[in-house]
Amino acid sequence: MLGWVVTFLVVALIAGLLGFGGIAGASIEIAKIIFFIAIILFLVSAVISIFRGRSRV
Structure with a gap:
């Protein structure tokens, strides 16, 4: 899930540099x-x- 966050940040950086x-x-x-959902x-x-802790046997 955090991989998606990094992907969207990279897209945002590239789009910002290109003027979009x-x-x-x-x-x-x-x-x-x-990110907040994660x-x-x-x-x-x-x-x-x-x-939950550990279950005792």
């Missing part, structure tokens, strides 16, 4: 959304793993 401001802005917004999923996964 609309595409650059849209790519940055998409990258931000995907962070939220990571935090939810960490909290669930803390509460």
Whole structure:
């Protein structure tokens, strides 16, 4: 998922250098959304793993 973020950031940088401001802005917004979704999923996964703990046999 973070690979997509890097891809959109690279697209935004290239589009910004070539003068395509609309595409650059849209790519940055998409990258931000995907980044925050990835962070939220990571935090939810960490909290669930803390509460589940290790099972005793």
